[in-house]
Amino acid sequence: MNVFIDRLRMIADLPSDIDRELEGIVSSTKTFAANQDIVSHGDRPSHVAVLLEGWICRNKILANGKRQVTALHFAGVTPDLQSLFVPAMDHNISTLTSARVAYIPHTSLRELMGSVPELAHAFWQETVLEAAIAREWEVNLGARPAEQRIAHLFCEIATRLERFGWAERNGSTVSFAWPLTQSHLADATGMSVVHVNRSIQALRGDGLIELTREKATIPDMDELGRFAGFNADYLLAERPRQQSAEGRQ
Amino acid sequence: MNVFIDRLRMIADLPSDIDRELEGIVSSTKTFAANQDIVSHGDRPSHVAVLLEGWICRNKILANGKRQVTALHFAGVTPDLQSLFVPAMDHNISTLTSARVAYIPHTSLRELMGSVPELAHAFWQETVLEAAIAREWEVNLGARPAEQRIAHLFCEIATRLERFGWAERNGSTVSFAWPLTQSHLADATGMSVVHVNRSIQALRGDGLIELTREKATIPDMDELGRFAGFNADYLLAERPRQQSAEGRQ
DNA sequence: CGTCATGTTGAGCGTCATCAACAGGAGTGG
DNA sequence: CCACTCCTGTTGATGACGCTCAACATGACG
Numbered sequence: 001m002n003v004f005i006d007r008l009r010m011i012a013d014l015p016s017d018i019d020r021e022l023e024g025i026v027s028s029t030k031t032f033a034a035n036q037d038i039v040s041h042g043d044r045p046s047h048v049a050v051l052l053e054g055w056i057c058r059n060k061i062l063a064n065g066k067r068q069v070t071a072l073h074f075a076g077v078t079p080d081l082q083s084l085f086v087p088a089m090d091h092n093i094s095t096l097t098s099a100r101v102a103y104i105p106h107t108s109l110r111e112l113m114g115s116v117p118e119l120a121h122a123f124w125q126e127t128v129l130e131a132a133i134a135r136e137w138e139v140n141l142g143a144r145p146a147e148q149r150i151a152h153l154f155c156e157i158a159t160r161l162e163r164f165g166w167a168e169r170n171g172s173t174v175s176f177a178w179p180l181t182q183s184h185l186a187d188a189t190g191m192s193v194v195h196v197n198r199s200i201q202a203l204r205g206d207g208l209i210e211l212t213r214e215k216a217t218i219p220d221m222d223e224l225g226r227f228a229g230f231n232a233d234y235l236l237a238e239r240p241r242q243q244s245a246e247g248r249q
Numbered sequence: 250m251n252v253f254i255d256r257l258r259m260i261a262d263l264p265s266d267i268d269r270e271l272e273g274i275v276s277s278t279k280t281f282a283a284n285q286d287i288v289s290h291g292d293r294p295s296h297v298a299v300l301l302e303g304w305i306c307r308n309k310i311l312a313n314g315k316r317q318v319t320a321l322h323f324a325g326v327t328p329d330l331q332s333l334f335v336p337a338m339d340h341n342i343s344t345l346t347s348a349r350v351a352y353i354p355h356t357s358l359r360e361l362m363g364s365v366p367e368l369a370h371a372f373w374q375e376t377v378l379e380a381a382i383a384r385e386w387e388v389n390l391g392a393r394p395a396e397q398r399i400a401h402l403f404c405e406i407a408t409r410l411e412r413f414g415w416a417e418r419n420g421s422t423v424s425f426a427w428p429l430t431q432s433h434l435a436d437a438t439g440m441s442v443v444h445v446n447r448s449i450q451a452l453r454g455d456g457l458i459e460l461t462r463e464k465a466t467i468p469d470m471d472e473l474g475r476f477a478g479f480n481a482d483y484l485l486a487e488r489p490r491q492q493s494a495e496g497r498q
Numbered sequence: 499c500g501t502c503a504t505g506t507t508g509a510g511c512g513t514c515a516t517c518a519a520c521a522g523g524a525g526t527g528g
Numbered sequence: 529c530c531a532c533t534c535c536t537g538t539t540g541a542t543g544a545c546g547c548t549c550a551a552c553a554t555g556a557c558g
Contacts, residue, residue, distance in 0.1 A: 041482075060388050063478050068392040070384040082377045090381055090483040117366065124373040128331045131376060132339055134383035135319040139309050141390035142439025143317040146514075181536065190391025192515050197538060213523090213536085229312050233290075234339040395546070430504065441547050446506060448546095462504085462555090 001026065001102065004050050007076035007164070011129075012122035021116075025108035026050075032095045034179075038079070039093045045083040047103040051075055054099025055179055059187065060091045069188040071134060072096075072157065074166065081123060084110065097179040132234045141190050144229065146199045149189050151228035154209055158218055159232055172223075178216035250275065250351065253299050256325035256413070260378075261371035270365070274357035275299075281344045283428075287328070288342045294332040296352040300324055303348025304428055308436065309340045318437040320383060321345075321406065323415070330372060333359065346428040381483045390439050393478065395448045398438050400477035403458055407467055408481055421472075427465035 001023050008014060027047065032038060038049055038056060056079060058071040070091065073079055079093045084106055113120040136156070140149050158174045161167040167176035182200065186193045203209045208224050210217040218224050225231075250272050257263060276296065281287060287298055287305060300322060307320040307328065319340065322328055328342045333355055362369040385405070389398050407423045410416040416425035431449065435442045452458045457473050459466040467473050474480075 058384065060384070062388070062392055064392075066392040068388040070387040082381070085374050085377055086381075086485060088482065088485065090485065091384060120366075120369070120373070124369070124376065125334050127373065127376045127380060128334055131380040131383060132331070132335075134380060134387060135307065135309070135340060138319040138383060138386050138390055139311070139317040141387055143311055143313075143315040183536080193536095194516080194538085195514055198514090201538085233337065236335060236337065236339070432504080442504090443506085443548080444546050450506085 001050070001052070003052060003076040004078075004102075008119070008122045008126075011125050012118055014118050014122065015116060018116060018119065021112055022104075025104050025112065026102045027105055027108075029100065029102045032099045032101065034095055034097050034099075037092050037094045038099070038101060039083075039089050041089055041092050043089045044087050045080055045089070045106075047105050048078050048083065048109055049080050049093070050102040050104060051077050051079060052100040052102055055096040056093060056099055057096055057184075057188070058091050058093055067187045068190065069184070070137065071130065072188070074161065074164065076164070077126075078123070081127070096184055129235075136234045146189075146191055146195055147202055148228050149191070150185065150196065150199050151203060151208060151224055152230055153185070153189060154216065154218060155221070155225050155228050155230035155232075156235070158216075158221065159235055163235075172220045173217065174221050175215060175217035178211060178214060250299070250301070252301060252325040253327070253351075257368070257371045257375075260374050261367055263367050263371065264365060267365060267368065270361055271353075274353050274361065275351045276354055276357075278349065278351045281348045281350065283344055283346050283348075286341050286343045287348070287350060288332075288338050290338055290341050292338045293336050294329055294338070294355075296354050297327050297332065297358055298329050298342070299351040299353060300326050300328060301349040301351055304345040305342060305348055306345055306433075306437070307340050307342055316436045317439065318433070319386065320379065321437065323410065323413070325413070326375075327372070330376070345433055378484075385483045395438075395440055395444055396451055397477050398440070399434065399445065399448050400452060400457060400473055401479055402434070402438060403465065403467060404470070404474050404477050404479035404481075405484070407465075407470065408484055412484075421469045422466065423470050424464060424466035427460060427463060 001019075005014075005019050005022060008018075029052070032054070039045055041060070051073060053075050056073050056077075057069045058073075058079065059067055059069045061067045080089065083089065113123070133156070140152050144152060158167055158176060161176045162169060162174060167174050182196045183193050185191075185200075186196045189196065191199070200209070200211060204211065206227075207219060208227060210219065250268075254263075254268050254271060257267075278301070281303070288294055290309070302324050305322050305326075305328060306318045307322075308316055308318045310316045329338065332338065362372070382405070389401050393401060407416055407425060410425045411418060411423060416423050431445045432442050434440075434449075435445045438445065440448070449458070449460060453460065455476075456468060457476060459468065
C-alpha cells in the first residue's frame, strides 16, 4: 500500500497514523493479466480499487467497435473512487500490463473520510488533477496533428513517471519502461494503428524519441516538448503544494 | 444566487441555512460581454467565480493559433473552483454569451466548507461530474466522425439544459435557446468552421436537428441519440442521487 | 450606407483511415 | 526440437474525410 499512501501524501498533508488505518481496511488483493477489465461499464462496485502495481487505462467502447482510451494511470491511484458517489460506472477501467489491485469497502472508506477530512481533501484534489489531465487530452485529440499528438502523450507520460521516480533522467534525456503496444497508443490518440506506426517512425527519424518493445527514451525532453507544444502547467497539481499561510489554517 | 444554490442542492443535501451563508460571503458581481475571458491561463484568482447567467466555456489556445474548447458551462457553476487548490489557472474560462458572475473570496469559502462538510462534498461531486463529461468529450473528439460528433454534442447540451428546466419538451421533441456560433462549435468539436457548417447542413437535411441563429430544435431526441451513439449514463451524477441507507449515514 | 460578424458554397489538396500482405518474436503443443 | 499460432510491428496502395483558401451572401449595427 505504500505507493498509494505516498501518493496521497504528495497531494495533501495526512495525519501520521493514517497509514495503519488505510492498511487496516483493505479487504482483499487481486492480480490481473494485461488487457483485462478491472471494472466494467455498468458495474456497481461496493469496493474501491487501489492500483498497487501496473499500468491501467480508462476507456469507452463505441457501437462502431472503436475504443477510446480517456486516461492512463500508474500505481497508487484509486481509479473507481467515483463509485462512492455515482453508483454505476460510465466507462471501463482496464489493465494495460499485468496489475495488482487492493480493495477497500466503500463503507470503511466513507467512515475514514468522515473522521479524517484531510483524506477527503486529498481525494478531491486527485479528482481535480485528473480533470486537468482530461482537459489536456481533449486538446490533444481535438487540436494537434498526429505526430505532435503522440509526442505530447510521451511528454506527459515521461513527466508523470519522473515525478514518482519511475523514470531515469540524465541531463535532458529521460527514459522509462515502456509496456504499451502501438494499438494502445492508437486507442489513446484516436488514430489508426497504421498511422501511429508511421508517426512513430517519423518521430524516430527526427531523433525525438527512441522506442523499443520494452523501453522508451526521450533524448531531449525540451526539444520534444517544444515540438509537441507541451506545457507541464496542467500537471502542477500533482506537485507537492507550497503551503501558503492561508492554505494551512 | 438561486441558480447556484439550487444546483448544489440537486447534487447533495445541504443544511437549510446555507443559503444565507453563501449569499453573505459574495463580495461582488460583474457583467461580461460575449467572448471575453473571465479568468485567463496563468491567473491566480483570490476569489471563486459563480456563474449566475450566461453560457461559458473552458478553453486552451495553442501556439498554432488553434483554440480547443474543453467544456461548456451554464448558470449555477463555479468554473474556477480548482483555484482553491491549484494556485495558477491552466486554461482560460471565457464567456460565449454575455454573462453575469458573482465572486466569493477563497478565504470565506474555505472557512464555510470547513464548517459545512456537505458543501465540500457537493463541490467534490461537481468535480466528479465534470470529469465524466470531459471523458465523454475525449471520446467524441477521438472516436466519432464529424456529423455524429456534432449530433452528440447537441444531445448532451439538450439533456443538460432540460435537467435544469432550460429546454422545452413536447413528446420527444426538445428545443432550447441557441447562442453559439458555428465557430464556437468548431472550437468545441475540433473541426474547421467550414466542415461544421456542412455537417450541420447534413444533419438538417436528415431532419435530425433544426437550427437558427437563436434557437435549436431536436425533433426527435431518441433518433438523434441513436444516430450519435448518445448514452446519458455519463451525466447521471447530475441527477439527484437516490439515497441508499448506507449512503445517508 | 458601409462595416463587421456569421453563414454558405466551391475547388483543390493533404492527412489519415482502410484494406491487405508480410515479417519477426514469443509462446504452445505435439 | 519443430511446427504452429498469435500478437505486434511494418509496408504499400487506395480513397475518404476533413482542411484550407477564397469568394460571396446575409443580417445586425452604427
